[in-house]
Amino acid sequence: MPEHTDPVPRYRQIAQHYRDRIMGGVLRPGDELPSERRVADEWDVARPTAARALLTLRLDGLTETRQGSGTYVAEVRPRHPRDEHHRPPRSGEGADEPGEHTRIVDADLVEPPADVADDLQLTAAAGGDAPRVVRRRRVVRVGRRVVETSTSWFPAELADTAPRLLRAERIREGTAAYLEQSTGRRAGYARDRAWARTAGTEERRTLGSPEDVAVLVVRHVVYDTTDQPLEAADTIHPPGAAAVEREYPLHPSQRE
Structure with a gap:
């Protein structure tokens, strides 16, 4: 071993x-x-x-x-994710799509959920204190309808050289570009996973959805060029607002 x-x-x-x-x-x-x-x-x-x-x-x-x-x-x-053409979810910090409006709800230092700490490879600090992360939350609307809400988590130390992470305002150039400029750490690749679950109380309130509604969750984890996590983000899509589509060969001879 x-x-x-x-x-x-x-x-x-x-x-x-x-x-x-x-x-x-x-x-x-x-x-x-x-x-x-x-x-x-x-x-x-x-x-x-x-x-x-x-x-x-x-x-x-x-x-x-x-x-x-x-x-x-x-x-x-x-193939390794870095060897594949990977199209990550649309950034919530850059330009809006036509007809959309994005608002940063808040930006603060918090204790991360256990699965987020896991994805960011964070451990307890000296003395057993829980790790801290920068949390940024946003809501995207088309007209009055909320089409998605998302939360991004960043290792807290990034805010030392990238203080705008803690401001509840848009980072127009995108967080990846801002982090590279501020910290020198360049986004290298990302991994996504998606699952469905029942919306939580705060999510239902934000989405204006009934209690029993199911939502699609997409977890987007960004790694720098040294394989260290830069960001973990959950995007929540209400029913009818998103779809997952893949195309792949069914015959072994078509696979490479």
Whole structure:
């Protein structure tokens, strides 16, 4: 088991270890990965942590599970996100789309939700204090209708050299350009994931939606060119305001 002293969550350390072996050709398509129990034993972690690491690899398309057999390296591996043409969600800090109006609701220092702290790779400060982040919230309207609301979180130390993050006003050039200019850290690539859930109380109030409405959530995590997280952002779309569309080959011979 490799030694790790960095603050990255253990399941991510484990997943990255096997990801590196797969992408480096040490593990070939069809090779079997260790079982959940063996991963837990070798890395001295709980079974749920080992299971989450293996699930991460499967969700990334690097492995596949064969019923009653085990976990194997997938026959077709995706390219690294930085090697693919990636079109991130539209920035909420640049120019509006025609007919839209964006308002920054607030900008402050807060304790992040646990999953956001995880995505930003933040750990407790000395003394056990919870990490802090800059939180920026915005609302986008077309006429009187709210078409999306979003929250962005940035590591708190970025505000030392990029103080406009803490001002409740638009960053017209976009946050990525502003951060590069202010901190020297350039956005390199991003990872997105989406899921549906029931809107929370504050979200329902902002969206003007009934209590039982479902919303689409898109988590957008931006990494700099050294693979360190710069921003995590959740965009909330009410029913009928957004759609997710993908096109992909179904025949193996069409895949590259």
